[in-house]
Amino acid sequence: MTARDNSYAAVMARKNEIMKASLGIDYDDFISSPIAFDYERMMRETGYAHEDIVRIQRETKVGDTPLLELRRLTAAVRRISGPGKGATILVKDEAANASGSFKARRASISAYEAARKGYKGMIAATSGNYGAAVASQCAQRGLKCIIVQEVFDSRYVGQPEIVEKGRACEAYGAEVLKLSVGPELFYMLLRTLEETGFFNASLYTPFGIRGIETLGTEIAAQVRARYGKDPDAVVITHAGGGNLTGTARGLLAAGCDATRIVACSVDLGGLHMASDRDFNRKSFTTGHTGFGVPFATWPDRVDVPRNAARSLRYMDEYQLVTQGEVFYVTELLAKWEGLERGPAGNTSLTAAVTLARQMDRDQIVVVQETEYTGAGKHHNAQLAFARENGIEVRRGDPRDNVPGKAIVIPERLEQVWGKVQDMDRLRLSYLRNAAKALPVEQWTDGDYAFLAADIKRGVDWVREHARAMSAGGA
């Protein structure tokens, strides 16, 4: 083996060539400027037909998960809602996928593609359910698997939730590279891709996002078959944006044009995502604002040249909930609905309570995922760990929740109330980030059209705010 310069700067400088070799996608073919690219053509040409995706997923135990009505929770929401209010709450039990989460959909097409193209294995950098999903799909396709995972702080203490996820990867036969806190996870991914020549199972390729579309098409078909109508709202836990993008695209492909797409994240405002100290003061490792906001307002901050997950393109509303509210609703799901599921997957269920209260009784709100639970990945484990790390845990008004300091578990269902975010503020933040990629003065008609579609706003709105940004020197 020739000696390569493996310094941080040298590896990062080789990023583009490593990515090209490990993905087999030439992004230059779709890119027309530092901002614009042909998103739909990329999704079409590097993906598979919908029927192929369904068939590929059935081969590896993915999809066709049950859609369950939460009868007691719906009844309880109706008791605290105004007259005629209280929508029916349904949940898509994605824990039924191989490896126990919707992430199996995201990994399945990459694994098929990697095997088809003759790669010997796949690599993914993730501390989430995606690792187990990639490992499980690799196992079924006869591929080797490496998961690069941020696990512990400088005291070698790991959050129970992440430790469990690492264990699951190893249980499915993967090699797990367990790393300390830091954004160098991406550097480690690049190095390992280069050393092995494996396929990059990035979360953000068209393969990953197209694989999630079946979640949307299944929801459309199941709700129509049972209730004779389209879902009025679908709530989606939002972090990197893939879950939302894929599900929304599937719903649109099925013709659910009027279905409201609601994002939801756990509010971890004030905690630094790359901080060694803050690492173990977070009781959620995904589905939180530390990913949700930056990825919504600049999707291309990822390990591929252009991100296939573009949440603002599809998002109608964005709610933030607190850690305590999610733990409370997770407990209710077990006690009232007889479903013990992992807390991170219940982030969107928490937002659904808020939504259902405001929606009409004959309307339907769908929570589009659950995740498996077990040692470590359980709200009791996470709260006990938080307490050991000096976080205050108590019952009370969730508005008193302070990320990294206090987890306040509601006393009553009435106190569960997601905070609605200002969507235009997020869109403006996106435009400011776009202006960093290319100065506003240089934006072409093509860039304006792309930006308008990418934030679900008219071209005139984008032009008006671009002018203001330009005048303000932003």
Added chain:
Amino acid sequence: MAKVAKGTWVEIEQIVLKPEERAPTLPEDTKKVPYVLRVSGFLLEDAELEQEARIRTRIGRELAGILKTVNPSYSHSFGTVVPELLTIGTEAEQ
């Protein structure tokens, strides 16, 4: 120091980046500590704890590092009881 026999399931550690070699933009607390990797595999030769060792991982890759743990195992659990959770769903909501 006791020898650990070839073929034993172990965990090794590598200092991937020293503090001064790390990414340029890091919070102060992270900047002070090295970037560390731990990985498990079967020992390729007899070795001693805290000494250089070579392993073969689950997927057959050979990696080197400092031998840290013999028979690394998982001990994460459901945690000690959190009394605040116990009454949820059986109290005022009923």
